[in-house]
Amino acid sequence: MFTEFYYYLKNFGVPVSFNEWQDLMEALDQGMAGSSLTGFYYLCRALLVKTEAHYDRFDLAFASYFQDIEAVEGLPEKIWEWLNREVPPLEVTEAMRRNHQQLDIEEMKRMLAERLAEQTEQHHGGNRWVGTGGTSPFGHSGYHPGGIRIGGDTRSLYAVKVAGMRRFQEFRTDETLGVRQFQLALRKLRQFTTRLDGAREELDLEGTIDQTCQNAGRLELKWARPRVNSMKVMLLMDAGGSMWPYTRLCNQLFTAVHKSSHFKDLKVFYFHNCIYDWLYNDPSCSQRDYTDTEYILRTCDSNYRVIIVGDASMGYAELMRPGGIIDWDLDNDRAGIEWLRRLRQHFEYSVWLNPIPARYWDRMEGAFTIGAIRTVFPMEELTVEGLERSIRKLKSRSRAGEESKLVY
Amino acid sequence: MATKMAQYKGxxxxxxxxxxxxxxxxxxxxxxPLLIKGEPGTGKTMLAQSIAEALDKQLIxxxxxxxxxxxxxxxxxxxxQRLYDSQFQDHDVSNIKQYIKHGKLGEAFRSHDQVVLLIDEIDKADLEFPNDLLWELDQMSYYIPETKETITARTRPIVIITSNAxxxxxxxxxxxxxxxxxxFPEPDEMERIIRVHHPNLDKRLLEQAMETFYMLRNLNNIQKKPSTSELIDWLQALVVGGISPSKIKQDMPFLGVLLKKNEDLDLLLNGLQAKTQNRSKPRSSMWGR
Known part of the structure; x- marks a missing residue:
C-alpha cells in the first residue's frame, strides 16, 4: 500500500528507511491517520521526516504524489454534470483503504476510458463507476488513495494544499542560512588524534578511582592519552570586484570559520580573481602586504585542509596565459591555472566553494573558467549543504573533475 | 487491535x-520517543510538563x-561509597545492590505507573550520547552486570526529547x-498564548506590542530573533512601566528585553535612521566581523 509513495519520497531526497515505513503501516493499522488525508499527511511527516530541513522536500513529494489531475482529455460534458452534485462526506475505513491498490496513472486513464464507454447513467457512491462520493478511483469527493479527481472541490486534498504551501521552504539546507548553520557544518571538520598513539599524559580520573576501588583502596594511578583536534585549515578567499554581490554570504562563512575555535591552526589569505605568485594577507589586496605562494607551498604541510572561496569567473587570459593577471601594474610568469594545479597537487585535501548557484555554472559568462577550475579542484556551491559535502571531501582525498571532464 | 490509549488534548x-x-x-x-525541535522559546520543555499535567502522570x-x-x-x-563503608565496617559491603544508584531513565523504567520522561536538550551532550541510548530507548530495558539484574520498564514511559540543533x-x-x-507561532496563535500568561492585558497594548514584535522578527540580517518568552517578558515590562500603547511603536521602550545582541540593536537603529532620513545605508566593510 502506497509503496510507490515510499520511492517517491526517496526520489525527492527524503531519506526514508524501511523501519520507519513499517512504523507508518502499523500506525495506519491503528487508524491514526484519522481517516483523512490531512491526518495522513501529519502522520507521515511525524514518522518519516526527521529534520525540519527535509520538511520542504516532503511537502513537494506529497503534493506531487497526491496531486489532483485536473483535466482528462475528451471527458464528456455529461460526466461533468454528474460530478457537479454535492455529496455528504464519506467515512473511510481501514478495510476500504486496504482494498485499494495503487494504480498507476496510465492504467487508470485506460480504465477510465473503458468505464466511460460502459457507463450510461449517473452514479454517486459505490466503488466502481465514475461519479461523486464512494471509493471508485474516478470522480470527486470520494476517497481513493491516488485516484483521478475529476472536478469538484478538493476535500481530502486539503493535505496536498497544506503541502503545497511549502511553509518549511526556508528550512531547506541547500538554501543559504547563516553563520550558525555554517558553524554547525564546520564542526564536522575535525579529526581527533586517536587514543592509540601519543604519550599517556592525562590522568584518567575515573579509571584511577575505579582501579583503586577494585584494589580495595590501594591507590593505583591510571593515565590516558589526550585527544586533540589535529585539523589545520587554510581559507583562501577571492576579494575581487565580481565577489561583491556575495559579500554577505562570504562574510557569514568567514565569521563561522573564525568562530570555530576547534581547529589546530587557521590561516586566511586573499586573492584577486585568481591565484598567482603571491597571496594577500588582507582583503584590500594591498600590494605591500602579501605572502609568496611558493613560500606557503614550502612551509605548510599537505595536511592543511584548503578551502578556496571564489566565483571562479574571470577572463580566459587571466586563468590560462602567463601575464594575464587583471592588475595592470603586475605581471605573472606562470598562468593562473598552473598555480592552481600546483596548489592542488600539494594540498590534496582541498575544495573550491563557489557562491554562484551550481545551476548557473554552465551558463554564466565565466562558464569556461569555472569548467577549467573544476577539473583541478572539486567545486561545490557555497550553501550549507555544499559546505557539508565539501567537508566530507576534505576528510578524504577526493578527485577533482569527477563531474565534469573538460578538454581544452 | 487499537486499544484505547490516553489521548493528549493540551x-x-x-x-x-x-x-x-x-x-x-x-x-x-x-x-x-518524541523528538521536539524548534526555535528557543517555543515551549519545547513546557510540552512535557503539559503532557504530564493533562494525563495526570509523574514527570521525570x-x-x-x-x-x-x-x-x-x-x-x-x-x-x-562502598570503599568507605568497607573501611568503617558498619555496612554489609557484600550487598552490591545498595551501591547501585539509578539514574533518571532507570527511575522512569522502575516506576509502577506510566511516567512522562523529559530528556531535555539532548544535543548538549557528546556526539555519541544518543547512540549509547539506542537499545535502552528501543527495548526500554537495560542490564546491570554488577548485580546480574535486568531492569525492564513495566509500562513504556512517554519519552519527550528536546533538541536545539x-x-x-x-x-x-x-x-x-x-x-x-x-x-514559530502565527500572530493569532501567539495572541492565545499571551492570553494564557497575561489574561487581563489591554487590547490596544497587545496589538501594538505584537505588531512591533513581528516587525522586529522579520528584519533581515537579525542575528538572534526575539522569541515567545521574550515577548511575554516584554509585555510584563510594558505593563509594569505603565507605557501607553500609542508610544510603543514610536519609542520601542525596554528594547533590551527583546534584542539581546548589540549588533541587532545597531541594525535596528541604523534601519530606523535610514528610513527617517530617506537615504540608503552606507555599505559596511566587506570583511568586518
Missing part, C-alpha cells in the same frame, strides 16, 4: 497546535549537560523517534 496553561497534538498522540500510541526530567554520559541515566555504581543527531537514533518541529 492543557490550560499550554496552547498546543493540532499538528503537535497529533504528533504527541502518535508517539504515545506507538510507544516511541533528565537535564542533559555537555558532560552527561548515557550510563548516568541508567545507573551509577558507587564504588567510592546544536549538534546533528545520528540517523540511527532519529529512525527510532517521532519527529516534530515546532514552527
Amino acid at each position: 492543557s490550560a496553561q499550554y496552547i498546543v497546535s493540532d499538528e503537535l497534538r497529533n504528533s504527541v498522540n502518535i508517539a504515545i500510541a506507538l510507544g516511541k 526530567i533528565w537535564n542533559i549537560k555537555s558532560t552527561t554520559k548515557a550510563q548516568e541515566g541508567l545507573y551509577v555504581y558507587d564504588t567510592v 546544536e549538534k546533528e543527531l545520528p540517523d540511527a537514533f532519529l529512525r527510532r523517534c517521532i519527529f516534530h518541529y515546532i514552527a
Whole structure:
C-alpha cells in the first residue's frame, strides 16, 4: 500500500528507511491517520521526516504524489454534470483503504476510458463507476488513495494544499542560512588524534578511582592519552570586484570559520580573481602586504585542509596565459591555472566553494573558467549543504573533475 | 487491535497546535520517543510538563549537560561509597545492590505507573550520547552486570526529547523517534498564548506590542530573533512601566528585553535612521566581523 509513495519520497531526497515505513503501516493499522488525508499527511511527516530541513522536500513529494489531475482529455460534458452534485462526506475505513491498490496513472486513464464507454447513467457512491462520493478511483469527493479527481472541490486534498504551501521552504539546507548553520557544518571538520598513539599524559580520573576501588583502596594511578583536534585549515578567499554581490554570504562563512575555535591552526589569505605568485594577507589586496605562494607551498604541510572561496569567473587570459593577471601594474610568469594545479597537487585535501548557484555554472559568462577550475579542484556551491559535502571531501582525498571532464 | 490509549488534548496553561497534538498522540500510541525541535522559546520543555499535567502522570526530567554520559541515566555504581563503608565496617559491603544508584531513565523504567520522561536538550551532550541510548530507548530495558539484574520498564514511559540543533543527531537514533518541529507561532496563535500568561492585558497594548514584535522578527540580517518568552517578558515590562500603547511603536521602550545582541540593536537603529532620513545605508566593510 502506497509503496510507490515510499520511492517517491526517496526520489525527492527524503531519506526514508524501511523501519520507519513499517512504523507508518502499523500506525495506519491503528487508524491514526484519522481517516483523512490531512491526518495522513501529519502522520507521515511525524514518522518519516526527521529534520525540519527535509520538511520542504516532503511537502513537494506529497503534493506531487497526491496531486489532483485536473483535466482528462475528451471527458464528456455529461460526466461533468454528474460530478457537479454535492455529496455528504464519506467515512473511510481501514478495510476500504486496504482494498485499494495503487494504480498507476496510465492504467487508470485506460480504465477510465473503458468505464466511460460502459457507463450510461449517473452514479454517486459505490466503488466502481465514475461519479461523486464512494471509493471508485474516478470522480470527486470520494476517497481513493491516488485516484483521478475529476472536478469538484478538493476535500481530502486539503493535505496536498497544506503541502503545497511549502511553509518549511526556508528550512531547506541547500538554501543559504547563516553563520550558525555554517558553524554547525564546520564542526564536522575535525579529526581527533586517536587514543592509540601519543604519550599517556592525562590522568584518567575515573579509571584511577575505579582501579583503586577494585584494589580495595590501594591507590593505583591510571593515565590516558589526550585527544586533540589535529585539523589545520587554510581559507583562501577571492576579494575581487565580481565577489561583491556575495559579500554577505562570504562574510557569514568567514565569521563561522573564525568562530570555530576547534581547529589546530587557521590561516586566511586573499586573492584577486585568481591565484598567482603571491597571496594577500588582507582583503584590500594591498600590494605591500602579501605572502609568496611558493613560500606557503614550502612551509605548510599537505595536511592543511584548503578551502578556496571564489566565483571562479574571470577572463580566459587571466586563468590560462602567463601575464594575464587583471592588475595592470603586475605581471605573472606562470598562468593562473598552473598555480592552481600546483596548489592542488600539494594540498590534496582541498575544495573550491563557489557562491554562484551550481545551476548557473554552465551558463554564466565565466562558464569556461569555472569548467577549467573544476577539473583541478572539486567545486561545490557555497550553501550549507555544499559546505557539508565539501567537508566530507576534505576528510578524504577526493578527485577533482569527477563531474565534469573538460578538454581544452 | 487499537486499544484505547490516553489521548493528549493540551492543557490550560499550554496552547498546543493540532499538528503537535497529533504528533504527541502518535508517539504515545506507538510507544516511541518524541523528538521536539524548534526555535528557543517555543515551549519545547513546557510540552512535557503539559503532557504530564493533562494525563495526570509523574514527570521525570533528565537535564542533559555537555558532560552527561548515557550510563548516568541508567545507573551509577558507587564504588567510592562502598570503599568507605568497607573501611568503617558498619555496612554489609557484600550487598552490591545498595551501591547501585539509578539514574533518571532507570527511575522512569522502575516506576509502577506510566511516567512522562523529559530528556531535555539532548544535543548538549557528546556526539555519541544518543547512540549509547539506542537499545535502552528501543527495548526500554537495560542490564546491570554488577548485580546480574535486568531492569525492564513495566509500562513504556512517554519519552519527550528536546533538541536545539546544536549538534546533528545520528540517523540511527532519529529512525527510532517521532519527529516534530515546532514552527514559530502565527500572530493569532501567539495572541492565545499571551492570553494564557497575561489574561487581563489591554487590547490596544497587545496589538501594538505584537505588531512591533513581528516587525522586529522579520528584519533581515537579525542575528538572534526575539522569541515567545521574550515577548511575554516584554509585555510584563510594558505593563509594569505603565507605557501607553500609542508610544510603543514610536519609542520601542525596554528594547533590551527583546534584542539581546548589540549588533541587532545597531541594525535596528541604523534601519530606523535610514528610513527617517530617506537615504540608503552606507555599505559596511566587506570583511568586518
